[in-house]
Amino acid sequence: MNKKILTLKNITKNYPGVVALRDVNLEFEKGKVHAIVGENGAGKSTLIKIITGAIDKTSGEMYFKGEKVENNNPIISIEKGINAVYQEFNLIPALTISENIFYGYELVNGIVLDKKHMYEESEKLLEELGVKLSPNTIIKNIGIGNQQIVEIAKALVKKVEVLILDEPTASLTNSEIKNLFKIIEKLRKEGVAIIYISHRLHEVFEISDIITVFRDGELIMKKDTIEFNEDELVNLMVGRDLDKHFIKNVDSRNVENKKVLELKNICTKYINDVSFDLKKGEILGIAGLVSSGRTEIANALFGVDEIYQGHIFVNNKKARIKSPRDAMDKGIAFITEDRKNLGLILEMPIKQNTSYASLSKWSNAGIIDKVKEEKDVLDMLSNLKVRYSSIKEKVKNLSGGNQQKVVISKCLLTDSDIIIFDEPTRGIDIGSKEEVYKIMMELVKLGKSIIMISSEMPEILNMSDRILVMSSGRVVSEYKRGEVTSEQIFKDSASLLKGRDYGKKS
Amino acid sequence: MGKKAEQMFFKYGILMFLITLGLIFSIISPYFLTVGNITVVLRQISIVGICTVGMTMVILTGGIDLAVGATMALSSIILAKLLVSGVNILLAIILTLLVGIILGLINGLLINKMNISPLITTLGTLTIFRGITYIVTGGLPVYGFPKGFSYIGQGYVGMIPVPVIILALVYGAGYFILYSTKLGRYIYGIGGNESASILSGVNVKKVKYMVYAISGGLAGIASIVMLSRINSALPNAGIGFELDVVTAVVLGGISVNGGEGRLTGVIIGSLIIGVLSNGMILMSIGEYYQLVVKGVVLLTAVGLDNVVKR
Numbered sequence: 001m002n003k004k005i006l007t008l009k010n011i012t013k014n015y016p017g018v019v020a021l022r023d024v025n026l027e028f029e030k031g032k033v034h035a036i037v038g039e040n041g042a043g044k045s046t047l048i049k050i051i052t053g054a055i056d057k058t059s060g061e062m063y064f065k066g067e068k069v070e071n072n073n074p075i076i077s078i079e080k081g082i083n084a085v086y087q088e089f090n091l092i093p094a095l096t097i098s099e100n101i102f103y104g105y106e107l108v109n110g111i112v113l114d115k116k117h118m119y120e121e122s123e124k125l126l127e128e129l130g131v132k133l134s135p136n137t138i139i140k141n142i143g144i145g146n147q148q149i150v151e152i153a154k155a156l157v158k159k160v161e162v163l164i165l166d167e168p169t170a171s172l173t174n175s176e177i178k179n180l181f182k183i184i185e186k187l188r189k190e191g192v193a194i195i196y197i198s199h200r201l202h203e204v205f206e207i208s209d210i211i212t213v214f215r216d217g218e219l220i221m222k223k224d225t226i227e228f229n230e231d232e233l234v235n236l237m238v239g240r241d242l243d244k245h246f247i248k249n250v251d252s253r254n255v256e257n258k259k260v261l262e263l264k265n266i267c268t269k270y271i272n273d274v275s276f277d278l279k280k281g282e283i284l285g286i287a288g289l290v291s292s293g294r295t296e297i298a299n300a301l302f303g304v305d306e307i308y309q310g311h312i313f314v315n316n317k318k319a320r321i322k323s324p325r326d327a328m329d330k331g332i333a334f335i336t337e338d339r340k341n342l343g344l345i346l347e348m349p350i351k352q353n354t355s356y357a358s359l360s361k362w363s364n365a366g367i368i369d370k371v372k373e374e375k376d377v378l379d380m381l382s383n384l385k386v387r388y389s390s391i392k393e394k395v396k397n398l399s400g401g402n403q404q405k406v407v408i409s410k411c412l413l414t415d416s417d418i419i420i421f422d423e424p425t426r427g428i429d430i431g432s433k434e435e436v437y438k439i440m441m442e443l444v445k446l447g448k449s450i451i452m453i454s455s456e457m458p459e460i461l462n463m464s465d466r467i468l469v470m471s472s473g474r475v476v477s478e479y480k481r482g483e484v485t486s487e488q489i490f491k492d493s494a495s496l497l498k499g500r501d502y503g504k505k506s
Numbered sequence: 507m508g509k510k511a512e513q514m515f516f517k518y519g520i521l522m523f524l525i526t527l528g529l530i531f532s533i534i535s536p537y538f539l540t541v542g543n544i545t546v547v548l549r550q551i552s553i554v555g556i557c558t559v560g561m562t563m564v565i566l567t568g569g570i571d572l573a574v575g576a577t578m579a580l581s582s583i584i585l586a587k588l589l590v591s592g593v594n595i596l597l598a599i600i601l602t603l604l605v606g607i608i609l610g611l612i613n614g615l616l617i618n619k620m621n622i623s624p625l626i627t628t629l630g631t632l633t634i635f636r637g638i639t640y641i642v643t644g645g646l647p648v649y650g651f652p653k654g655f656s657y658i659g660q661g662y663v664g665m666i667p668v669p670v671i672i673l674a675l676v677y678g679a680g681y682f683i684l685y686s687t688k689l690g691r692y693i694y695g696i697g698g699n700e701s702a703s704i705l706s707g708v709n710v711k712k713v714k715y716m717v718y719a720i721s722g723g724l725a726g727i728a729s730i731v732m733l734s735r736i737n738s739a740l741p742n743a744g745i746g747f748e749l750d751v752v753t754a755v756v757l758g759g760i761s762v763n764g765g766e767g768r769l770t771g772v773i774i775g776s777l778i779i780g781v782l783s784n785g786m787i788l789m790s791i792g793e794y795y796q797l798v799v800k801g802v803v804l805l806t807a808v809g810l811d812n813v814v815k816r
Contacts (some may be wrong), residue, residue: 304705328707342705345698347765356695357706359688366687410706 003029005193006162011060013046020046022217028162033184033194035208035225038237039429042214044197048164052084053077081161085151085168087427091139098122098135101154125153130179144171145290152180163187164195169203170427173289174490181207199429201230213237238431254281254444255465259316261418261449266310270296271473278418283440283450285464288493293473294453295337298420302327302334333416335407337423343407346396350388351377353395353406358413380409385435401432408439419443422453437463457486472496520759520774523807527778531785538788545667551780552669556728557751559680560721562772565755567714568697568764569617569624571721575747576635577609582729583639586648586739595655603726609635610722614715639741649738659735669731676724681769689716697764754779757807
């Protein structure tokens with residue numbers, strides 16, 4: 001009995017000027033979890049897209065169950081049982097969960113949609129995945145974590161022989177991740193080959209059987225997971241020695257006892273009676289589960305959500321913030337977690353994206369001084385070590401880490417004193433993460449203050465001077481750095497959950 | 507190398523198309539490539555061309571202005587009435603421009619405040635403006651303008667017709683706005699990602715008011731040129747005009763989803779339409795066939811562009 005289900009032979013993919021994949025040979029076996037790791041731009045996404053037929057390979061061959069695959073495309077690969085859950089969601093916001101799960105593969109009675117059957121199947125799947133949501137909920141009304149789970153359900157509802165998961169846990173909470181791992185375990189026992197791509201190495205060690213490391217489009221090493229240790233893996237990925245791959249905000253000497261921002265009893269549609277302050281030079285971490293109201297604090301502060309009650313004080317002066325413009329005028333900048341939809345204009349060049357929020361700085365009577373603009377943009381991009389070939393390049397062509405740095409550059413150019421980072425390192429590679437942390441530390445040294453919303457426990461614990469924990473729209477606890485463990489934060493963040501169907505906004 | 511050629515085609519594809527078209531016509535008709543005929547082509551596209559600049563801005567923000575033709579008709583009738591009742595030409599022209607801008611602002615108001623989609627808004631105002639035009643005139647043409655007025659549409663500066671000069675000035679101003687001002691940057695940004703623009707502190711509503719006002723104002727300018735050229739205001743002038751304008755803009759590579767495309771492409775798009783009509787007239791192709799050819803050209807050009815883009 002041949003366990004090999006998918007074989008790649010000498011796969012190469014060229015883009016103009018770039019070799020995305022170079023001569024890759026790789027085999028995938030049934031009933032194994034194959035982890036693929038590497039920094040952004042290492043070629044992981046390209047590899048998946050070639051397997052699913054979303055893009056054509058330049059040369060090489062692919063065999064499925066010993067048969068050569070020709071003219072591959074996503075429809076053919078799904079029919080074969082190769083299903084991928086991509087990092088970017090492909091859901092239709094206006095349709096329900098159930099409609100999305102069965103999209104393109106609807107169950108029918110004759111020509112009539114078998115809605116009852118699809119509803120029941122979806123319900124069963126959601127339960128298995130540990131989500132308490134009605135299959136009739138409209139996608140746009142559920143949080144990003146739940147959308148990720150719907151994406152996974154969408155793959156599972158089809159015949160699955162090879163399941164590709166690209167950063168599946170990026171927006172999941174710990175309990176959701178546990179559920180996902182249970183499901184992966186079950187699929188593995190059923191003989192499904194799982195290709196698991198993640199930046200979170202502890203997950204890779206926990207779930208995978210075999211790890212393959214990619215760097216700069218090449219396969220660097222493939223071994224059984226038990227033969228790897230974490231330091232070795234990181235070194236292979238990055239290609240250089242990192243004494244430690246996590247930078248720590250070592251001391252709080254930057255924090256001055258001067259309030260730059262204070263929220264008093266703020267209520268919006270999503271948050272309840274939120275009060276806290278932020279000091280000059282401080283990094284204030286906000287932890288909590290997905291849809292606990294963390295981003296909604298930022299939205300209140302940035303004039304996106306209407307404030308029903310309470311007051312905001314900036315530098316001890318009452319501030320009326322009704323729009324992002326007002327917030328920016330008060331010196332607040334917001335680096336959104338959703339860089340593709342809210343942070344960047346993907347089709348616009350890097351330069352225009354970077355300068356977009358601060359054009360007034362270089363303008364006189366509405367006319368832009370393009371020379372000054374370009375100089376400041378170039379300075380900022382090189383300060384933040386953004387890698388690009390030309391600032392005329394569209395920002396969508398950059399890797400996740402570099403896109404994130406463009407978003408940060410854009411916010412920094414506004415010269416704001418208060419900067420909100422929402423999930424600052426979501427979906428970016430270790431090298432870029434490190435650089436983002438360095439940037440944050442530079443900023444507080446310069447006397448700026450940071451609110452950092454994050455789901456990554458190490459980030460919260462190591463970077464914050466103070467930590468707030470949110471649960472169901474309220475701040476439930478506050479800790480100084482070093483006073484709290486991740487277990488305590490998890491407990492706190494679930495403290496107000498009982499009896500509430502979280503994730504569902506009323 | 508192959509990729510290079512592809513990029514060249516992508517960038518200059520529409521221009522190649524125009525050149526090929528020009529070559530074909532100049533082979534078929536020796537008259538085509540004469541200074542006289544080129545002047546004719548330019549003068550013919552001037553009225554549509556003026557409006558393409560406003561339409562480009564509107565479409566770049568992700569909107570559309572179907573009311574340009576009706577705005578032009580209503581402005582021209584008001585101008586005609588003013589002129590006939592003896593108002594000073596310059597004052598009448600300024601008032602007409604204001605009318606165009608106000609009509610554009612009405613579109614902006616409906617889109618911003620009532621949240622009606624641009625397509626439906628301008629479909630509605632198109633009908634309303636046209637209706638008012640018929641009411642004001644009782645469906646009859648207005649004519650009998652002072653002597654100097656015809657200079658705008660029919661005069662020359664040296665060898666260049668005045669409408670062509672106006673067109674060039676409008677293109678120049680449009681180019682300046684789009685590529686050297688904050689407004690231009692925001693026009694592209696809003697079409698590219700409206701939510702990101704709001705979060706970047708852009709006053710999106712103000713920008714939308716501006717583009718519809720510019721589109722209305724340019725329809726006002728176009729109405730002045732048109733009235734002066736034909737010396738009589740017809741209430742049914744400019745029916746279907748918006749489609750010519752949209753065709754030129756889309757042919758020029760402006761994405762109907764907004765945020766993408768350059769004004770230089772639109773100039774070429776307008777020229778293609780002008781050259782095509784002119785060439786077909788020279789070849790004595792019937793008007794009905796001309797319509798079919800125009801449609802086919804639009805679909806081919808845009809289709810080819812999309813194929814190359816992939």
